Each structure stands twice: as structure tokens, then as C-alpha cells.
Amino acid sequence: MNDAPLDTLPAAPPLVADEHVRTPWSEFWRKFKRQKVAMVAGAFVILLVVVAIAAPWIVPFDAENFFDYDQLNARPSLRHWFGVDALGRDIYSRIVMGSRISLAAGFLSVAVGAVIGTLLGLAAGYNEGWWDRIIMRICDVLFAFPGILLAIGVVAILGSGMENVIVAVAVFSIPTFARLVRGNTLALKHLTYVEAARSLGASATTIVLRHIFPGTISAVVVYFSLRIGTSIITAASLSFLGLGAQPPTPEWGAMLDAARSDMLTAPHEAIFPALAIFLTVLAFNLLGDGLRDALDPKIERR
Amino acid sequence: MIQYIAKRLLGLLPTLLLVGFLVFLFVHLLPGDPARLAAGPDATPETVELVRKDLGLDRPLPQQFLHFVGGVLRWDFGTSLRTKRPVSSEIGDRFMPTFWLTVWSMLWSVLIGMAIGIVSAVWRNRWPDRVGMTLAVSGISFPAFALGMVLMQFFSVQLNWLPTVGDDTWRHYLLPSITLGAAVAAIMARFTRSSFVEILGEDFIRTARAKGLDERRVVVKHGLRNALIPVVTMMGLQFGFLLGGSIVVEKVFNWPGLGRLLVDAVDMRDYPVIQALVLLFSLEFILINLIVDVLYGFINPRIRYR
Numbered sequence: 001m002n003d004a005p006l007d008t009l010p011a012a013p014p015l016v017a018d019e020h021v022r023t024p025w026s027e028f029w030r031k032f033k034r035q036k037v038a039m040v041a042g043a044f045v046i047l048l049v050v051v052a053i054a055a056p057w058i059v060p061f062d063a064e065n066f067f068d069y070d071q072l073n074a075r076p077s078l079r080h081w082f083g084v085d086a087l088g089r090d091i092y093s094r095i096v097m098g099s100r101i102s103l104a105a106g107f108l109s110v111a112v113g114a115v116i117g118t119l120l121g122l123a124a125g126y127n128e129g130w131w132d133r134i135i136m137r138i139c140d141v142l143f144a145f146p147g148i149l150l151a152i153g154v155v156a157i158l159g160s161g162m163e164n165v166i167v168a169v170a171v172f173s174i175p176t177f178a179r180l181v182r183g184n185t186l187a188l189k190h191l192t193y194v195e196a197a198r199s200l201g202a203s204a205t206t207i208v209l210r211h212i213f214p215g216t217i218s219a220v221v222v223y224f225s226l227r228i229g230t231s232i233i234t235a236a237s238l239s240f241l242g243l244g245a246q247p248p249t250p251e252w253g254a255m256l257d258a259a260r261s262d263m264l265t266a267p268h269e270a271i272f273p274a275l276a277i278f279l280t281v282l283a284f285n286l287l288g289d290g291l292r293d294a295l296d297p298k299i300e301r302r
Numbered sequence: 303m304i305q306y307i308a309k310r311l312l313g314l315l316p317t318l319l320l321v322g323f324l325v326f327l328f329v330h331l332l333p334g335d336p337a338r339l340a341a342g343p344d345a346t347p348e349t350v351e352l353v354r355k356d357l358g359l360d361r362p363l364p365q366q367f368l369h370f371v372g373g374v375l376r377w378d379f380g381t382s383l384r385t386k387r388p389v390s391s392e393i394g395d396r397f398m399p400t401f402w403l404t405v406w407s408m409l410w411s412v413l414i415g416m417a418i419g420i421v422s423a424v425w426r427n428r429w430p431d432r433v434g435m436t437l438a439v440s441g442i443s444f445p446a447f448a449l450g451m452v453l454m455q456f457f458s459v460q461l462n463w464l465p466t467v468g469d470d471t472w473r474h475y476l477l478p479s480i481t482l483g484a485a486v487a488a489i490m491a492r493f494t495r496s497s498f499v500e501i502l503g504e505d506f507i508r509t510a511r512a513k514g515l516d517e518r519r520v521v522v523k524h525g526l527r528n529a530l531i532p533v534v535t536m537m538g539l540q541f542g543f544l545l546g547g548s549i550v551v552e553k554v555f556n557w558p559g560l561g562r563l564l565v566d567a568v569d570m571r572d573y574p575v576i577q578a579l580v581l582l583f584s585l586e587f588i589l590i591n592l593i594v595d596v597l598y599g600f601i602n603p604r605i606r607y608r
Binding site: 236278289 | 316317320321324328331332333439440442443444445446447448451452454455459542543545546547549550553554564565568569571576580583584587588
């Protein structure tokens with residue numbers, strides 16, 4: 001698992017006590033701005049999202065149903081920027097369309113995992129006792145299956161296909177978020193301001209949602225962006241294994257699998273999807289690193 | 303010490319039972335009738351009923367579960383639907399190649415990863431750090447199957463230095479273990495660096511420097527031992543990642559191991575094989591984390607076994 005070290009993640013939002021009025025937002029932006037690499041990565045992610053949304057309008061050819069039979073396995077050219085695959089389809093169009101699948105898979109699966117995991121973590125950390133034991137036991141069991149194995153198990157039950165891959169990857173994101181949020185909740189709930197809220201008669205729901213949850217957000221956000229990278233790789237791996245997106249869907253992992261038989265004559269069929277996955281995941285990882293450095297109060301380097 | 307291990311083993315029992323129960327339930331979660339699946343698509347209803355009786359699928363669930371646990375304890379996982387051979391011998395044939403692949407990958411990736419992490423921490427924000435961390439972030443961003451294909455294309459096809467598929471000699475192990483270990487090395491490097499950076503800022507390091515120890519002793523004697531504690535925990539988690547990663551890498555290199563067996567089994571809905579493999583992988587993972595916990599105590603004398 002590409003898990004970031006849980007204990008280096010921020011435990012609480014940066015303290016804002018200064019003569020200027022500094023909101024957590026402006027403080028975050030001040031620190032994030034200084035991270036040049038993360039800024040570039042963030043811009044690249046935004047570009048990717050724009051491309052993914054606009055994909056059907058910007059591709060030069062139909063990604064699934066256009067076949068150029070005269071140029072099977074042709075190298076990159078002016079007409080076909082990334083070349084042509086074994087069936088005569090334009091690789092550039094397929095990569096652009098594939099960005100929708102990979103981004104959606106990465107984002108949706110982590111979002112589902114994060115929401116469920118955060119709720120479970122809050123419940124476990126705040127209530128301790130039985131709730132905590134049951135939820136953490138379930139997490140232990142989920143942790144007992146190495147990441148992709150759990151996903152393969154889920155796909156074996158639900159059947160192959162991209163929707164099921166998303167469910168599978170979400171399932172294995174849940175326990176990590178639950179543990180992360182639980183740890184933060186345990187640390188936050190004994191702080192004075194939470195005690196104060198309780199002594200004013202705030203209900204448990206108010207305390208958890210208004211006072212504890214905001215304290216866990218920065219950790220969740222950092223982990224979210226690092227997790228997207230992992231999830232994109234996992235989803236692509238499942239497709240590569242033939243358990244995810246099925247042909248003719250232009251999924252990057254599936255494209256790499258299809259390129260294996262023509263590696264000798266047409267390596268470009270593998271290079272472009274591989275680059276697409278690499279750059280996308282790299283951008284999310286660099287962005288996550290930058291977010292961590294900007295949100296972690298422990299890091300005040302340079 | 304022994305008491306501690308025994309206690310931890312006992313503590314694992316509920317998790318093991320739950321894992322076993324989930325794996326057992328797996329058959330019943332599959333869409334369709336497992337008996338029909340086992341009998342094959344062309345079987346008559348009578349045959350299906352016979353198969354159902356034969357597999358014990360007509361008995362009540364708790365009884366089936368006991369039967370399943372009893373089978374597992376006797377290392378009997380039933381028969382593969384695809385090859386009609388016992389699942390245990392199917393797994394036995396494929397176990398060693400995967401085992402060695404994982405062990406070699408783990409060894410090199412942990413050593414190299416930690417070395418890069420230490421170098422990066424000691425020369426923090428200077429060029430060795432930048433090179434090391436650029437490598438590391440690339441390592442976690444490059445999917446194993448793509449890396450494997452690139453390495454095979456370059457070293458086996460273009461340069462013709464190394465064999466492409468198979469597991470006969472040590473040279474067959476080179477590319478797959480590099481592929482499998484790359485991501486782990488990258489994660490270890492990043493983790494070691496952050497752990498080390500934190501330790502190097504501690505008071506006792508300053509004390510060590512103040513009393514005139516040379517830098518190498520400070521790093522090795524005072525830094526390393528303390529920084530290793532979280533790193534060892536991370537190692538255990540990474541092993542699970544390797545077990546999972548081997549599934550993908552084995553497909554790239556056509557490796558005769560458990561990962562490919564699992565993918566084929568999922569493809570063919572060969573559920574006894576899937577069950578046994580999922581159980582085996584999780585068991586390995588749990589055991590390795592137990593070993594890591596014990597190792598932890600050796601490095602960290604502050605932990606007392608109770």
C-alpha cells in the first residue's frame with residue numbers, strides 16, 4: 001500500500017494567533033504557495049480534470065469505434081499524435097477518454113472510502129467502549145487482507161467491471177480513514193475547548209460535528225490526495241489483470257494489457273498509457289505532499 | 303517474551319476466525335449457485351443435487367462452517383473446479399516461486415529504501431536528498447505492471463541481457479523482484495527520511511553532538527536505532543503490499559506463482575482456489591505483522607512485554 005505514514009500527518013489545523021487576522025485558509029494558502037512543485041502538480045491536476053470533463057469534445061477520433069485499418073500499429077504521426085493501436089484505434093483519443101475513467105475511479109472510490117471511514121472513525125473515537133471495539137475489529141479484519149487482494153475478492157463476488165472496481169477500491173480505503181480519524185478524535189476530544197463545549201451543554205452530535213470533525217479535516221484532506229494516487233494505480237492494476245474495465249473501454253491499465261502482445265513491434269502502445277498513469281499519479285502524490293507540508297503545524301522548515 | 307508472543311497469538315484468534323468466516327461466506331456471496339458452478343454448465347439437475355450433497359452445501363450454515371474450519375485445519379481446501387486436483391497440491395506447486403520472489407524483493411527494497419532515506423535525511427534539502435526523494439516519489443507513482451513491461455522491453459528484448467519469463471535461474475528473479483520491490487523501496491525511503499529527520503532534531507542528538515561525538519557515530523548509534531522503530535512497523539505493512547503486488551508482477555513476467563493462480567481462479571470462478579488463496583495471503587500477512595511486532599521489541603527496549 002502506498003500509505004503515507006499516519007503519524008506524520010497533521011493532528012490539528014494550524015493555530016491562528018497573530019496580530020493580523022489570519023484565517024486557517026489564508027494561513028494554508030501562505031504556506032502552500034511556497035511549495036513550487038506542489039503548485040505545479042496542483043495546476044496539472046486541474047488541467048487533467050478539465051481535459052477529462054471536456055474529453056468527448058476535444059478528441060480528434062472516436063476512442064472506441066473509429067478504426068484506421070490502413071495504419072494498424074502505426075507509430076506516432078501528425079494525424080495520430082500517439083500512434084495507432086493493433087485494432088487501428090487512435091491512441092491519443094483513447095488516452096484522453098481514459099482520463100475520465102481513471103480520474104473518476106480514483107476520486108469516487110476514495111470519496112466513498114473517506115466519507116464512510118471518517119464517520120466510523122468519529123463514532124469509534126468519540127464513543128470508545130463497545131462502538132470503538134467493534135469498528136476497530138472490523139478494520140483489523142479488513143486490514144488482514146492485503147489491499148489489492150481485498151479488491152480482487154470484491155470483484156470476484158460482484159463480477160468484473162469498472163463500477164465494481166470502484167466499490168472494491170473504496171472498501172479497502174475505509175479502514176485507513178477510520179483509523180486516521182479515530183486517532184485524531186481521541187487526541188482532540190480531551191482538549192479544553194471540547195471540554196468547554198461539553199460543559200456548556202452541547203449535544204454529542206454538535207461536539208463531534210462542530211468541534212471535533214473540523215480538527216480532523218486537514219489530516220483527511222492530505223490523506224485523500226495521497227490516496228487518490230494509490231487508488232488510480234489499484235484500479236488500473238485490476239483492469240490490467242482483466243478484472244476491471246473490459247474491452248473496448250479505453251482504460252489505461254486495460255490498454256497496457258492489450259499492448260503486451262505487440263511490445264516488440266509497437267512499444268508506443270504501452271509507453272503512452274504508462275506515461276499517462278505515471279504523470280497523473282505523480283501529480284496527485286506531489287500535491288498530497290505539498291498539502292501535508294502546508295497543513296502540518298509540526299513542519300515549519302526553512 | 304514467550305508469554306508475550308503467546309498472548310499476541312491468542313489475541314489474533316478473533317481476527318483469524320472473522321477472516322475465516324468471511325472467506326467461508328465468500329462462496330455464498332458469489333452470484334449463482336455454487337453447486338451448479340462446481341458441476342459445470344452442462345450438468346443435469348440431478349448431478350447438481352449430487353454435487354451439492356457431495357460438497358456439503360445442503361447442510362445448515364453453521365455445520366458447513368465447522369466443516370470448512372475442520373478442512374482448513376487439516377490443510378484440506380477441497381478440489382479445484384478447473385483442474386480437478388486438490389487445491390492444496392495446486393498451491394503447493396506454486397508456493398515457492400512466489401515466496402522467493404517476495405523475499406528477494408523485500409530484502410533489496412528495504413535495504414536500498416532505508417539507505418536512500420538515511421542519506422536524504424542526513425543531507426536534508428541538499429542534492430542527495432533531492433535526487434533520492436525525486437526517485438522515491440516517482441517510485442510510488444509508477445505502477446508495477448508498467449515498470450515491469452518497461453524493464454522487460456529494455457533489458458530482455460532490446461539488450462537481451464536477461465530472460466523474459468520463467469523462474470529457473472537467479473537471473474530470472476532479477477527483473478521481477480526489481481519490479482515488485484520498486485514501490486516498497488520508494489515508500490521505505492520516504493518513511494525512513496521523515497522518521498530520521500524527526501529524530502535528528504531531538505535533544506539527545508544535540509547532546510551527542512555537543513559531547514563531541516563524530517557525526518557518523520551520532521547518525522548510526524543514536525539516530526538509526528531510534529529512527530528504525532517506526533520503520534520496522536512500516537515494513538510489516540509493506541509485506542502485505544508485496545503479496546498483493548506479486549499478483550500483478552506475476553502476470554507481467556508469466557511467473558508460475560500464486561498470484562497468477564488467483565487471477566486465473568477469479569476468471570474461471572474456481573471458488574475453492576480463491577478461498578484457499580485469500581485465506582493463505584491473509585494468514586501470511588497477519589503472521590508477518592506479528593513477527594514485526596516482536597522485532598519491534600528487540601529494537602525498542604522501552605516496550606516491555608506484559
